[in-house]
Amino acid sequence: MLKLTRKLEYALIALRYMQDKGDTFISAKEIADMYLIPQELLAKTLQQMVKLNYVKAAQGPNGGYRIRNGLTEISMTKFMEDLEGPIGIVDCNINAECIQLDNCNIRLPINKINSNIREIFNEIRVGDITS
Amino acid sequence: MLKLTRKLEYALIALRYMQDKGDTFISAKEIADMYLIPQELLAKTLQQMVKLNYVKAAQGPNGGYRIRNGLTEISMTKFMEDLEGPIGIVDCNINAECIQLDNCNIRLPINKINSNIREIFNEIRVGDITS
DNA sequence: ATTAATACGACTATAGCAGTCGGATATAAA
DNA sequence: TTTATATCCGACTGCTATAGTCGTATTAAT
Incomplete structure (x- = not known):
């Protein structure tokens, strides 16, 4: 319950590591070896971050x-939602295809809580974790 | 990502419904029919709440x-953790069996965020949702 | 007795997430 | 110009927590 995905963890670990290394290009392999992360999975995550313009890639030897x-x-909210889609502690926060909807007797307070959580992550910047 | 479990949803829906009904015993079937919830699953959840002394049960016809x-x-933190175990956005918040541990470069800030989330749910009482 | 309810453990199913694989492309260095 | 090392990318498999089902026993009102 209320878990972050591994992808997110790996992304943050990688960002922090790269942050420490300054301007040089770091290969997925180096990070994967360092933190015992499955290399392919980390690579895919980094590639996704390239598309999001979060990181820059260089191909070939000495690339990374x-x-x-x-x-x-x-903000972490943007970061997380860019990588994993909308934050929603229940499904109707996201797709609203619930058979309940109006009938649901806890919808409003649950929605409020979801906002609170997004708000927490709004106030945390990626740099708060990677620096 | 960051989802509540169905069990928790069902529990809250049931509590709210029972709350509205006052002192009379309500059967699992009645609630399940009302909110289109799988009856067996709701029943098990209610039975768990009996053990937790959250609700009182009466057997036999007219029971519930x-x-x-x-x-x-x-608090919602207690409620949720009683039903589903500790809140931990990453595994090391819970069992600490991660191969990283000291080596992990994002452990502290992630732990902080986990505390923030538990704090949110600490400040929400069950009655805020069921009333 | 019958019926309608809880109690409870064992079982199966599903889906989202995690991880793997194969092959293509790019490029720096030898 | 060949080789080695990297990204790129889609398809695929595997895993596990969650979700849901079933069978049987027990309880109690009518």
Whole structure:
């Protein structure tokens, strides 16, 4: 219950590591070996972050990934939702295809809680974790 | 990501319904029919809440469940953890069997976030949802 | 007795997540 | 110009927590 995904964990670990390394390109392999993360999975995650313009990639030998400038300023809500889709502690927060809907007797307070959680992550920046 | 379990949803829906009905015993079937919830699953959840002394049960015809007095005052953190075990957005919040541990470079900030989330649910009482 | 309810353990099913594999492309260095 | 090392990307398999089902026993009102 209320778990983060591994992808998110791996992404944050990688970002923090790259952050420490400054401007040089770091390969997925290096990070995977360092933190005992499945390399393929981490690579895919990094590639997704390339598309999101979170990191920059360089191919070929001595290639790898480098963190984008200013990334640390974005909120965790944006970061998480970019990687994993909308945060919703129940399904109707996301797709609203629940057979209940109006009938549901806990909908409003649950929605409120969901907002609270998004708010928490809004106030945390990626840099708060990776620095 | 960051989902509540169905069990928890069903429990809250049931509690709210029972709350509205006052002192009479309500059968699992009645609630299940009303909210299109799998009856067996709801029944098991209610039975778990009996053990937790959250609700009182009466067997036989006209039996069912009744909400315990004062239940609405307990925190959502306690409620959720009683039903589903510890809240932990990552595994090391719970069992600490991670191969990383000291090596992990995001452990502290992630732990902090976990505390924040537990804090949110600490400040919400069950009655805030069921009343 | 019959009926309608809880009690409870064992079982199966599902789906989202985690991880793997194969092959293509790019590029730096030898 | 060949080789080695990296990203890129889609398809695939595996796993596990959650979700849901079933059977049987027990209880109690009518």
